[in-house]
Amino acid sequence: MRIACALLAGTAALALPGHGDAAWLVSRTGAGAIGSKTISTAAPAAPSGSVSSHDVTVTWAVSRFVDGTAVPSYIVKRYDAFTNALQTTLPACSGNVGATSCVEHSVPTGSWKYTVTPAAGVWRGTESAKSATVVVLV
């Protein structure tokens, strides 16, 4: 009789709701996707430059991805106005600039032109046309 009672109790315990906690459920269904965007191929407008002694402030307009959002950074380049030789951009304007202006300090005496290229990581957009000549005097 005791065995029968134990069996009945065990059955009841298993049948009661809330005791299936050990039941594991693994669902392998479900799918999705992550999409990326791209930088517009349209060239940005030429930047402008203003001089104060040997500091040149370069400003430019926002460039956008094709979905209309702003790109996160820009590459600023400086060229010799006469030879078109690319120069090394000085700190504050070098690398990926995360703004729409920068100040290049201690720019050597000479005549220079600037361009900006939209950038996101290693992605690059189209380089802008060159700015008007910026003259840094002695």
Place this chain on the structure above:
Amino acid sequence: MRLLPAVAALALAALLVVALAQSRGPRRAGPRTRPALKVSGGLLFLYPGARRPLPLVIRNNRRFRIRVVSLTVRVGNAKRGCGREYLRIGRFRRRLVVPPHGFRTLDLPVTMLRSAPDACKRALFPLRFTAGGRRA
């Protein structure tokens, strides 16, 4: 005392029925069984260096509450030159209980590495979700 064998046999039969029912229950989704948990979600407009929340919806197809204990996201290659190694997806770490026949949402952080090449422009990374849970 003559009832004893009958009661024992009845109890054993009941045990067998319950065990059978539970073994056919929601332990593991069979090929023709509707999965207990269904996960869906996606994200657009990612770019190198961007970190965005990946919104996910977890649906419970059962009549009882399910505690989600694991959630993995498998990322596939987008296309030639743009492999899954350029995406980082954060881990599921929170406690989440999905109501019966209901759903819950959560976000996992996604980052596209700054080194993602041009091949990753306009790319689509397929995702596969695996969710593990237990009756709550």
